[in-house]
Amino acid sequence: MKEQQALILKSLTKSNVWDIQENDVFRMWEASEKDADLKDNMNHYLSVLKSAFDIEEVKVDKPEVIRKYEDRGFKCSSVRVNGQTVKWAVKKKPILRVTDLTYENIRHISAAKLVEVLDRNFGGGWESLSQSIQDIIESGFDISTTTLPADRLHKPGGLYEKKLADGFEVLEITKGTWIEAIFAKEKPLVTTKKMKFDVDDDDLDNNIDDNDEDLPEIEDNYKNHDDDDDDTFDEDKLTEESYRTNFDEDSDDLNLEAADLSDDEDF
Numbered sequence: 001m002k003e004q005q006a007l008i009l010k011s012l013t014k015s016n017v018w019d020i021q022e023n024d025v026f027r028m029w030e031a032s033e034k035d036a037d038l039k040d041n042m043n044h045y046l047s048v049l050k051s052a053f054d055i056e057e058v059k060v061d062k063p064e065v066i067r068k069y070e071d072r073g074f075k076c077s078s079v080r081v082n083g084q085t086v087k088w089a090v091k092k093k094p095i096l097r098v099t100d101l102t103y104e105n106i107r108h109i110s111a112a113k114l115v116e117v118l119d120r121n122f123g124g125g126w127e128s129l130s131q132s133i134q135d136i137i138e139s140g141f142d143i144s145t146t147t148l149p150a151d152r153l154h155k156p157g158g159l160y161e162k163k164l165a166d167g168f169e170v171l172e173i174t175k176g177t178w179i180e181a182i183f184a185k186e187k188p189l190v191t192t193k194k195m196k197f198d199v200d201d202d203d204l205d206n207n208i209d210d211n212d213e214d215l216p217e218i219e220d221n222y223k224n225h226d227d228d229d230d231d232t233f234d235e236d237k238l239t240e241e242s243y244r245t246n247f248d249e250d251s252d253d254l255n256l257e258a259a260d261l262s263d264d265e266d267f
Helices: 022-032 038-042 043-050 063-071 111-121 133-139 159-165 201-210 227-228 235-241 251-263
Strands: 051-057 075-081 084-094 141-149 171-177 176-188
Touching: 022 051, 022 063, 022 075, 022 111, 038 043, 075 227, 111 171, 111 176, 133 141, 159 171, 159 176
Parallel strands: none
Antiparallel strands: 051 084, 075 084, 141 176, 171 176
8 A cells, every 4th residue: 555645735735734733834834944835835825724723923922922822722833934933823723613614624523523513513403404514514424313212212223223333423412202313424535546548649540450451341321322323414304303393284274273163153
């Protein structure tokens, strides 16, 4: 199995940035300080980092100020920005509410963490969540629910026991004498392999030429057989016959028919 390369500032995305911690932010930034690319793409890198971290510049670098940041869960360290040394306070954004969940971070929390978040925000059950939140959760977790009387939910050998045995985490929400159970399990990552076909254009052309003799001869069933009988284009024939109408009859016959009709009695 190919080892996964260590993340660097250039390879960070708004998804994998959730895999790193505060100390990694300082380490990556320091490693990129001598890279000219850092200056040209600084705003982009900061945007990616700030999607998962709260980053504040410490304006007053005094021990008592630093202590206040640390009490709030921040890590503080010096970095070089635009050729100047500044001090940053960095803290990973907490995922406490369902509104903190995104498509980028949903696969970076455990099922136990998800149940904790749901428990903190719930009240009405799974259906009380907006469709957008449900879609985000289901992009990273298998979710199933059931609502049963309390005495039936934990019945030996029932769905509850089977789900727990299958690795699901469960959240129970009491609804009077009934309980809604929400089961959550992380979905496995699905990777798709790209198939590469190394075929030279020359080989392709040669194969086509070599196989030409094996191709069956196709009969031309749409051939104009009139052309076989007479290859000469007869303009007189076209003029006399092709433009003849259905009313090209003898005028006397037409007058006779009109006379016959006039002699008929009225209906």
